[in-house]
Amino acid sequence: VQLQASGGGLVQAGGSLRLSCVASGRTFSNWAKAWFRQVPGKEREFVAGVGWPGASTYYADSVRGRFSISRDDADNKVYLQMTNLKPEDTAVYLCAADHDLRTLREDSTSRSRYWGQGTEVTVSS
Numbered sequence: 001v002q003l004q005a006s007g008g009g010l011v012q013a014g015g016s017l018r019l020s021c022v023a024s025g026r027t028f029s030n031w032a033k034a035w036f037r038q039v040p041g042k043e044r045e046f047v048a049g050v051g052w053p054g055a056s057t058y059y060a061d062s063v064r065g066r067f068s069i070s071r072d073d074a075d076n077k078v079y080l081q082m083t084n085l086k087p088e089d090t091a092v093y094l095c096a097a098d099h100d101l102r103t104l105r106e107d108s109t110s111r112s113r114y115w116g117q118g119t120e121v122t123v124s125s
Contacts, residue, residue, distance in 0.1 A: 033104075058101060092118035
């Protein structure tokens with residue numbers, strides 16, 4: 001089972017990036033999915049999540065209004081559209097899947113979670 005994230009890169013402040021995460025090895029069409037980010041020396045931070053069923057969404061305050069998460073269950077993918085990027089958005093972004101959105105948001109010790117490898121986002125000022 002693998003979650004593969006891609007789409008990171010170097011962008012100037014105010015720019016946009018779209019991250020993608022594709023699952024292989026099993027289907028996650030009925031799982032909640034989320035994006036986290038991590039900066040060296042800091043705790044991993046929940047960024048955005050999308051639930052199942054119904055595709056409800058939740059965003060960290062720091063990204064609400066600038067980032068948008070979406071899912072494509074037919075292709076086993078989840079996306080993160082990032083706009084108006086700021087230098088403080090610089091981090092390694094990781095995708096994750098778990099049974100529900102609340103668990104993704106609140107339970108960092110969940111044993112049912114699948115993590116993808118990260119994709120690096122660098123925002124220059």
